[in-house]
Amino acid sequence: GENVEQHPSTLSVQEGDSAVIKCTYSDSASNYFPWYKQELGKRPQLIIDIRSNVGEKKDQRIAVTLNKTAKHFSLHITETQPEDSAVYFCAASMNFGNEKLTFGTGTRLTIIP
């Protein structure tokens, strides 16, 4: 089955700096890659996603890049703010709209004021 590896497990950045989280997946059939943010004690929420027919997607300070050949995708957060502090999970699935997601183990991002 699919396996998703996520790095780093923890990340601390100064407020205003950029943060990058990287994930690799094993199954070349995967074609949908969402990112979820989970604040302390709260439910995971989708922040951005990308399909395999797209190389990059941006939404304000957040961007995701996908390299299908290398089977890795990354989350980029620019101009970080304290409210960006959370655990971020990458995931992969083989069908957009398929609710069986394989998640990475998460990255705890801490923004230092």
Add this chain to the structure above:
Amino acid sequence: KAGVTQTPRYLIKTRGQQVTLSCSPISGHRSVSWYQQTPGQGLQFLFEYFSETQRNKGNFPGRFSGRQFSNSRSEMNVSTLELGDSALYLCASTSGRTNTGELFFGEGSRLTVL
């Protein structure tokens, strides 16, 4: 529109007991999936139901089971509880149609097995 509701929010059981968790999806959503969240393991897929049928299943033992009712509400059951079953169990719903992607999670049921 009300979000995904899970009950109970917290529960404590002892080894060997069984537990039933409930999930009410967002109105109109027909797909309900379940995930187990543990520290260091992230979220692991248990199963997904759509229109009362199990459509996908993860790699968990048969002690973990679920079902979905005609109103799309779902329950999951864990029998013969083990210490390692202590976790946050998250339910998520979507419309179940293609091109909808986003999972809407509930706040979870935190199970502690003693």
